[in-house]
Amino acid sequence: MIVFVRYNLAPGVAVELQAEARVAELKELVGRQQGVPPQELRVLFAGRELQSSASLQGCDLPEQSTVHVVLPPPDSSSSQLLLLQERLAVGREAERDRLTTLDLSSSRLPATCSGLAVILDGAGGGPTGEGQRREQQAAAPAGTRGTFFVYCKCCSSIQSGKLRVRCRSCRQMTLTLSRGPSCWDDVLLPGRIHGVCQSNGCQGHEAEFYMKCASHPTSEDDISVALDLILSNTRSVPCIGCTDVTDVVLVFQCLDRHVICLDCFHRYCQTRLNERQFVYDPVIGYSLPCAAGCQNSLIKEVHHFRILGDDQYGRYLQYGAEECLLTMGGMMCPSPGCGAGLLPPDGSRRVECDRRLGCGFVFCRDCREGYHEGPCEVLVAPPTGDASQGFVVGEEASQRGRWEQASLLLIQESTKPCPRCSVPVERNGGCMHMQCSLCRAEWCWLCGVPWNRDCMGNHWFG
Numbered sequence: 090m091i092v093f094v095r096y097n098l099a100p101g102v103a104v105e106l107q108a109e110a111r112v113a114e115l116k117e118l119v120g121r122q123q124g125v126p127p128q129e130l131r132v133l134f135a136g137r138e139l140q141s142s143a144s145l146q147g148c149d150l151p152e153q154s155t156v157h158v159v160l161p162p163p164d165s166s167s168s169q170l171l172l173l174q175e176r177l178a179v180g181r182e183a184e185r186d187r188l189t190t191l192d193l194s195s196s197r198l199p200a201t202c203s204g205l206a207v208i209l210d211g212a213g214g215g216p217t218g219e220g221q222r223r224e225q226q227a228a229a230p231a232g233t234r235g236t237f238f239v240y241c242k243c244c245s246s247i248q249s250g251k252l253r254v255r256c257r258s259c260r261q262m263t264l265t266l267s268r269g270p271s272c273w274d275d276v277l278l279p280g281r282i283h284g285v286c287q288s289n290g291c292q293g294h295e296a297e298f299y300m301k302c303a304s305h306p307t308s309e310d311d312i313s314v315a316l317d318l319i320l321s322n323t324r325s326v327p328c329i330g331c332t333d334v335t336d337v338v339l340v341f342q343c344l345d346r347h348v349i350c351l352d353c354f355h356r357y358c359q360t361r362l363n364e365r366q367f368v369y370d371p372v373i374g375y376s377l378p379c380a381a382g383c384q385n386s387l388i389k390e391v392h393h394f395r396i397l398g399d400d401q402y403g404r405y406l407q408y409g410a411e412e413c414l415l416t417m418g419g420m421m422c423p424s425p426g427c428g429a430g431l432l433p434p435d436g437s438r439r440v441e442c443d444r445r446l447g448c449g450f451v452f453c454r455d456c457r458e459g460y461h462e463g464p465c466e467v468l469v470a471p472p473t474g475d476a477s478q479g480f481v482v483g484e485e486a487s488q489r490g491r492w493e494q495a496s497l498l499l500i501q502e503s504t505k506p507c508p509r510c511s512v513p514v515e516r517n518g519g520c521m522h523m524q525c526s527l528c529r530a531e532w533c534w535l536c537g538v539p540w541n542r543d544c545m546g547n548h549w550f551g
Contacts, residue, residue, distance in 0.1 A: 090145065093155040096123055098261060098288060101155055106145060113141040119158045131287060133157040136254040136266035136296065151251070153306040157263050159287045236321045238337070239313035240395045241302035247351070247396060249303040250313055252276065256286040258293025262309070266296055273317050314392040318342065319351070328353050329381055329482045329490035339393070343383035346492035347482075354380075355396050360480040362397065362405055369416060375409030380480065381487045423457040424450035508532050508539070 090108045093101035096119055106115060112132050120127035132139040134156045139148050150156070239250030256264040257279070266284040275281045276298045286293040300315040301307045322338045330353030339354045341347045349357065357380045361367055367375045370387055377394075379386035388394075394405055410430070411421060419432040422442040429447030433440045439460050442450045452458060456465035504513035507523075509530035514523060521534040521544065533544040 090150070090152055092145070092150060093153065094119060094158055095155060096158045097160060098157075098263070108144070108146040110145050111141065112139045112143050112145065112148065115145070115156075116141065116158070123160075125160055129160060131159050131161060133159065133263055133265065133287065135252075135262075136264060136269070136284065138265055151303070155262070155309060157261070159263060159289075161287055161289075237300060237303075238316045238319040239300045239302055240316060240392045241304070241313045243311065244302060244304060245399060247316060247319065248313075250300045250315065251303045252298060253301055254296050254298050256284075256288065256291060256293040257295040257297040259286060259288050259291040260297075261286070261288050261291070263288045263291075264293070264296055270298065277315070277317065314390070316393055317390060318388065318393060322348070324492065326492055327486070327490050329486045330354075330357065330480070332486050332489070340492045341379035341381075341383065341386050342389070343379040343381070343386035345379075345381070345383060345487075347379050347381045347383065347487065348490045348492050349380055351396065353480075357480045358394055358397055359401060362401060362408065365408060367405070367408065367412070369409070369412040371416070375405065375412055381482045420454070422447045422450055423452055424448050505534065505537065508537055 091103055091105050092115075094104050094115070095101045104115070104118065106118075113127070115132060116127040116130045119125075120130060134148065134150065134154065139156075237250040237252055238247055240246075241248045241250075252270075253262065254264060254266065255262045264284045264286045266282060268282060270276050270282060279297065280295060282296040282298075283294045284296055300313045301311060302313045318339050318341065320338060320340055322334065322336055325334050326338065326348040327334050328338065328350040329347050330349055333350060335350040335352075338348045338350055341349070358377065361377055367377055368387060369375055373387050373389050374391050376387045376389070376391055378384075378388075395402055397405060414421070414430045414432075417432065418435070419430055420440070422429045422431060424442065424447070427442060427448040427450065429442055431440060431442060431447075433454065438454045440452055440454050442448050442452075451460045453460050453465060458465070504515045506513055507525040507528065507530055509532075510525060510528040512525060512527045514525060522531065522540055523534050524531050531540040532538060533540055536544055538544075
């Protein structure tokens with residue numbers, strides 16, 4: 090495999106190594122080229138230091154990735170850096186914090202789902218005890234790789250993405266994270282995660298996350314837009330539009346987190362665009378709510394509407410600009426083929442289209458016809474019909490197509506709550522003697538009471 094190596098922020102140099110090669114071999118190669126002891130080098134990738142004993146393949150290095158190799162200054166062994174390195178575990182904890190294996194799909198939960206949040210927080214390990222059981226995880230099965238999606242300008246389409254991190258101060262990928270992100274807010278909002286920048290002379294400590302397209306090699310400046318509502322359908326939730334189960338879906342950020350496949354989402358956006366039923370929000374912009382009509386569910390990242398394609402996205406931008414103009418008290422020139430945006434003074438019926446922007450047409454502000462004295466003629470608007478008939482979500486499909494509900498139903502069907510802390514626990518064979526991994530309470534699966542001699546004698550094994 091080929092990786093690009095940047096030594097102390099120098100330009101990247103292509104290095105060809107076997108995928109099974111160890112990080113120590115990369116250090117030796119760079120050490121020989123730079124004339125420095127290999128054991129003093131640090132190899133950094135995706136916010137963590139790669140261990141010398143690890144293989145390049147085991148570090149989830151995609152082909153043509155860029156790694157930073159730094160020779161820390163003499164004072165880099167400060168107590169702050171040593172403390173940080175101690176916090177970066179080598180085993181399972183490090184695996185969980187890799188940016189390449191994160192799954193943030195379950196990080197946005199309604200405030201009422203405290204039990205589900207506990208389950209997700211405890212995904213690193215299951216309960217212990219004499220029987221075979223595990224704490225039910227509501228996200229993807231263990232070992233399933235999380236997938237990010239982005240809009241790539243180079244591909245002009247929605248593609249799989251990869252998450253990267255850099256120092257907010259020097260903008261270099263030499264920041265070693267104190268912890269990995271656990272939710273989308275950690276990724277999208279600044280100042281939530283810190284680390285230590287190992288660039289010489291930089292005192293930065295704030296992490297800045299960004300996305301890159303995973304479908305082709307990218308330069309460090311080739312950044313894509315994160316589409317945080319598009320997920321791999323790990324829960325096999327049916328679409329609220331066509332009721333099919335597809336591999337990739339969009340999950341609206343409403344309380345029910347309704348699921349829609351990308352084909353239906355495209356049709357929903359196209360229909361609403363044709364009907365000019367997008368909603369203008371002064372903060373978000375020109376957006377759409379959940380297709381099921383949920384309240385307070387406007388899509389905040391408008392790049393999701395790139396699914397319309399370049400031509401229709403151009404219409405979307407035009408309509409959005411027009412809606413913004415209208416909310417400011419402006420109007421568009423009604424002359425055919427013009428449509429220039431105008432902000433005429435208040436109180437005057439006579440409006441003249443600016444020749445620098447448009448056609449110079451003079452029209453009446455009230456009726457949009459050529460300017461005239463006297464009252465406007467009464468115009469009867471043609472019937473428009475029900476504009477919402479182009480895309481309709483049925484009640485049954487709306488109930489079935491809920492992202493959280495798929496997990497809650499699974500928990501209800503296959504788990505029982507711990508009698509002390511109420512965390513859902515699944516029994517997967519074995520005896521009836523349960524021990525909660527959260528509060529360590531011992532209890533009986535059949536009785537749901539603290540473990541006692543009667544339970545041990547009567548139904549230890551059911």
